[in-house]
Amino acid sequence: MPQIGQRATLPVLRESKFGLYLDGGDLGRILLPTREMPANWSVGAFVDVFLHHDSEDRPVATMKQPKAVAGDFAKLKCVSVTGVGAFLDWGLPKDLMVPFREQKTRMVPGKSYLVHVFVDEETGRLIGTTRLTRHLDKTPPPWRGGEKVDIILFAKTPLGYKAVIENTHTGLLFANQVFQDVQPGERFTAYIADRRPDGKIDLTLNAPGRQRMDDLSEQILNELKARGGFWPIGDHSSAEEIKDELGVSKRTFKQTIGALLKARTITADGKGIRLAAT
Structure with a gap:
């Protein structure tokens, strides 16, 4: 059923001097203004539109996509x-x-x-x-530890950042899990770190376990290729430098470098890391 604030695919009823009238079901006839009309159309054909209200609070359609729809x-x-x-x-x-x-x-x-x-x-x-x-879901969240979710930060707290998860629930991204500058309103891909007994959700920006190292390995290898095979970063680099370059802790960096060395994908010395000769 077509709903205000959402996109809908509606059939064309007829043309008027104001544009196309679409069948909005329970919403009645909905005008797609002349300036919005597609180049090719016919009565009975379907058009994909976003439904909102015009300046006189009448339902109206647009081909444009707003920056947010109802529920966002x-x-x-x-x-x-x-x-x-x-x-x-x-x-x-x-x-x-x-x-x-x-x-x-x-x-x-x-x-x-x-x-x-x-x-x-x-x-x-x-x-x-x-x-x-007041618009967040208070029911038990559906996610389990390690699951990937989309989040948007909305408030900074002494512990870290409150975030909206998948437009429904709230969670906390702890400050010690953040290795980059972030601001309320920013969107990230995150992971469920823990679901506490009280129902609260802890978040992390790092993929869990093996997946985290695989993602970081790919990032490091891509950076090495972009730099011509050498990167002056390694055990000698400070934790701050690693955080600025890769957004991870030095411990995670060293674990990943160790795995790449073991796989003989890279070599390392006191000056930095290199792509292994193939």
Whole structure:
């Protein structure tokens, strides 16, 4: 069933001077404005569109893809503030409104904010909110340790960074697991490190066990090839240098280098590491 805030593939009913009318099911006829019409179309043919509201709060279709759909979390830039709220650039001509009641702190034009996009139950309109936690799932998470997930950071804490996992649950990325500069609103591929008895989820940016070493091995070999076969990095390098270059701890680096040496893929001396002659 077509829903506001999502993409849908809808059949063309007819053409008018305003554009194409599409069959929106329970939403009724939905206009795809003339400026949005595809080059080739016919009555009965299907078009893939995103559904939202026009300036008069009528359902309308667009061929464009916004930066976030209903249910998503995204970092968006505030472009204006009016008497009803703030408006964010989400990639469509009509900006996304964040009512004042949905702002934890008053938004300022020119600044970017992490928001959740959803359909307001009272008005049926798409809006944004910075009150994120109320839109997170409180049921037991479905993931097990070691599983790969997509995350977006939303708050820094003394322990690390809170993150939204797969647009549904929240988890914690501990500071000692982060070997690069990160900011709220950034997206990463992460892994479930642990599911605690209280239901909370610990995250890591490093793949578990063998997979982590395989990924780092590939990264090191690709860097060696790009450098012509030699890289002045090794046991003599500081932990900070390794962190800056590869985003991992020196211990993980040494374990991976050891495996590459054992496989005779590389050689090493006091100056650095080299691709082994083939």
